[in-house]
Every structure is written in structure tokens, then in C-alpha cells.
Amino acid sequence: MRAITIPDSGGPDALVPTDVPTPAAGRGEVLIEVVAAGVNRADVMQRRGLYDPPPGASSYPGLEVSGRVAALGEGVDSFAVGDEVCALLEGGGYAEEVAVPVGQVLPKPADVDLVDAAGLPEVVCTVWSNVFMTANIQPGQWLLVHGGSSGIGTMAIQLAKAVGAHVAVTAGTAEKLDFCRDLGADILVNYRDEDFVEKLREGNHDHGADVILDNIGAKYLSRNVDALAINGRLVTIGLQGGRRAELDLGTLLAKRAAVIATTLRSRPAAEKAAIVAAVREHVWPLIEAGVVRPVIHSRHALDRAADAHREMEASTHMGKILLLTA
Template sequence: MKAVVITKAGGPEVLQLQDVPAPELKSNEVMIKVKAAGINGADKMQRHGQYPVPPGGSLYPGLEVSGTIEEVGKEVKGWKAGDEVCALLVGGGYAERVNVPAGQLLPIPKGVSLVDATGLPEVSCTVWSVVFMAAKLQEGENFLIHGGSSGVGTFAIQMAKYKGAKVLVTAGSDEKLQACKELGADVAINYKSEDWVARVKHETGGKGADVILDVMGAPYLSKNTESLAPDGRLIVLGLQGGATGEINLGALLAKRATIFVLALRSRPLEQKAHIVEEVRRNVWPAIEAGKVKPVIDRTFELKDVVKAHEWVDSSGHIGKVLLLV
């Protein structure tokens, strides 16, 4: 089969479409003929050599796909060849075929195309597990999302509004801020031209954000701590700005704050299966009711993976970028 190989650590140019051996199917897995694969921040980190593949995982990038089941392992129940699915992966999505543990499969939501469904598994499992299962965002709470126009951000806006929270977002351009508003954000803040800490305080009546979803890491630690409400919860989901920084424990103690530093890819199979089932029960109904939708920026052919990663690296996208296989 053909798959995208990371030839060495570096920029988009290190990605090459090559002929590789097809993966061997395990008894608890299904083989998917891939229709499309989603591009995620973890793929970029892996490309740069900064995100080691978990033991036993595919060396090829790609953490989510949609497609058709071609073969079913002997222990798998409830799925059959010919079923159209989308799936959460540990890797290997940038390929013509990929094997997936059955517990990480999701049906295509009614009303969503097979291609568009590609953009759902990673963001839905991430947002539901960290924002609602871990941080327990509640109706009426203030929710601050950094990077509101990202794949995770656009999905988090919609789910939080669906659950009745007040949503504040930061983004770096008027176009991105407008897109966030159209998805339901109550407050959109340009972090390049505004003091977002002061704006968050103002928009919440001086209280601050009950939950903050952050992808920057170290550079935002102090400002996020300042922006938290009493009993606030800070979710660190990415380290785009760096991994090493200082934490004011006194400030956190005064606010009785909680920090979650969470990753999805490295979780055990049992945890991933539990998250996927929770998403199926709690998120899929919202999608099928038209309250939440995948936000797809654009698609590229698999052979144009270098161009696709160049576009993602430019940060010009709003929502998800997909590879058509």
C-alpha cells in the first residue's frame, strides 16, 4: 500500500508518499480502506521529531480517518466489512489502509458526509474528554478557549454553547474572530492587539474564566492563572509556545485552581475505548441534531501532503485540514 513516511525530522518537505508493507490485522482490530485522513498538531510535532510514537504504534502520521471496513478481526463484534466509519488512531492514518482497535471506531453521524466525518474523531474525543469529563464544564460557566479557530477550538466552541456555557475565545485575525462568532462564541478577542486578560475579567464581571483551554503552554501560564475564576480549571492541551515555565503556586492556591495537562494519543486502549463510547453517547446526538458540525477548512490529495502541511504551518486555516486518499 502507499503511506506517507517521515524521512527525517524537519519541515513539510520531509514527508514522502512511499510504497510500504500493509499492516497485519490483529484479532481485536478492523482494517479500514481510508477515504480521508485529518491533519493534527500532533502530526506536526511528530514530523519535527518531538512526539515519539507510543510503543506498538504505526510510524506513519495520522491520528484520525474515515473510510470503509475491509476486514474484521476474529474477536471483533458489532462491525462488519462494508461499514462506513470514522476512527481515532494512535497513528498510521496517512495511508491507503490502516488497522484500528474496534473500540476506537465510530459510525458516521447521520447528516455528515464520509469525508467531513474525518474531522470529528480527534477533536470530539479531545474536547469531550478534557473539557467535560476531566474539567467538568457546566451550564452557565465561563469558558475561555485559546486558538478558537483551530480544529479543537471550533469544536469546543460549539459543544460548550450546546451545553450552555458562555464562550470566550482568543485568535489572531479578524477573519478568525468572525468565524468563531459565527460558530457561537460570545466574546472574541484578538490576542495580538488586545490585553486578553483584562478583557476576560471585564466580560466576566471581574470573576474570570471557570475553565480555560490552552494550547500555548509555558508563555501563557501566568496570564492563565490570573484569568482563572475561583475554583477554576486550566487545561493545558498543547505546548506551541514552549514546555518550560514558572508557576505561581500561591496564586493557584488562593484560587483553589486545578491544572490538567492531558494527552489523548498515549492513553491505554481501555481509556480510549471508554472516551469513544462517551463521545458516541453524548456528542453524536448533538451532531445528528445539527447543533454541532465538523468545520473543514480545505482538502488536499494525499500526494500533496507537503502542500497540506505547509498550509497548516502557515496557520491560515480555520478548522480542520484533510487529506483525501
């Protein structure tokens, strides 16, 4: 089969289409014939040599796919060969086939194109696990999403609005902010020339954010804490703005607030299965009802993965970037 390998870390051209052995479905696994794979910031970091796969995971990039079940491993009876599915991966999605633990496989939602379904697993599981399962956002509360026009951002806006929360977002252009508004965002902040702490306070009567979903890290840490409401929860899921920063514990104590840092890729399979099960129970009905949808920016052929990474690094996209195997 064809897969995208990374013989040496580097720029987008470090992604090399290669003929590799086809995986087999082990016990408790599903072999998926991949139709499309989602491109994520973690893939870019892996290509640069900054984010190694967990032990035992495929060395090929790719954390989510859609496709058809090609084979079932021993002990799997919840899917059948030919079923249309999508799946959350530890790696290996940039390939024509991939073996996945059955607990991380989801049926393709009704009325969602099979290709577009590749843009769902990573973002939905990330948003649901962090904003809902960890931060426990409630109807009427405020969510601040940094990078509102990203794949994760567009899903966070939709899911928060679907449960009756209010949403503030940051983004770097007027076009991206308009896109976020169309998805339901209430407060729009251009981070290039506006202060999100001030804009949030102005927009929601000095309440602040009950939950912040942050992919920046150190650069925004102190301002995120300033933006939190009383009993607020800051959930950091990325380090695009660095790893180290000072934190004023006095401000955190005064607000009775929490700072939480999480990752999804390195979690044990049992935890991922629990997240996927929660997504299937709570989010899949919203998608099938048309309340929430995958937001797809562009599609590239698998062999043109380098172009997809260039597009992601240019940060011009709004929604998900996909790779197609055919």
C-alpha cells in the same frame, strides 16, 4: 498500499509518499479502507522529530481517519465489512488502509459526509475528554479557548454552547474572530494586540474562566492562572509556547484552582475506548441533530501532504485540514 512516511525529520518535504505493506486486522481490530485523514498539529511535531509515536504504534503520521470497514479481526462483531466509520488512531492515518482497535472506531454520523467525518475523532475526543470529562464544565460556566479558530477550537465552541456554557476565545485575526462569533463565541480576543485576562474580566463582570483549554503552555501559564475563576480548571493540552514557566502557587491557592496537563495519543487503549464510548453517547446525537458539525477548511490529496502541512504551519486555516486518498 500508499502511505506517507518520514524517512528523516524536517520540513514539509520530509513527508514522502511511499509504497508500503498493507496492514492486517489483528485480534480486536478493524481494518479501515481510508477515504480521508485529518491533519493535526501533532503530525507536524512528529514530522519535525519532536513527537515520537507511542511504542508499538505505526510510524506513519495521522491520528484520525474516515472510511469503510475492509476486514474484521478475531473477536470483532460490532461492525460489518462495508460500514462507513471514522476512528481515533495512535498513528498511521496518512495511508490507504489502517488497522484500529475496535474501541476507537465510531460509526459515521448520519447526514455527515464520509470525507468530512475524518475531521471529527481527534478534535471531538480531545474536547470531550478535557473540557467535559476532566474539567467538568457546567451550564452557565465560562470556557476560555485559546486558538478558537483551530479544529479543536471550533469544536470546543460548539460543544460548550450546546450544553449551555459561555465561551471566550483568542485568535490572531479579525477574520478568525468573526468566524468564532458565527460559531457562538461570546467574547473575542485578538491575542496580537489585546490582553485576554483583561478582555475576559471586562466581558463577564470580573468572573473569569471556569475552564481554560490551552494549547500554548509555558508562555500563557501565569496569565491563564490570573484568568481563572474561583475553583477554575486550567487544562493544558499543548506546548506551542514552551515547556517551562514559573507558577505563583499563592494565586492558585487563593482561587482554589487546578492546573491539569493531559495528552490523548499516549493513553492506554482502554482509556481511549472509554472516551470514544462517551463521545458516541453524548456528542454523536448532537452531530446527528445538526447542533454540532465538523468544520472543514481545506482538502488535499494524500500525495500532497506537504502542502497540507505548509498550510497548517502558516496558521491561516479555520477548522480542519484533510487529506484524501482518492
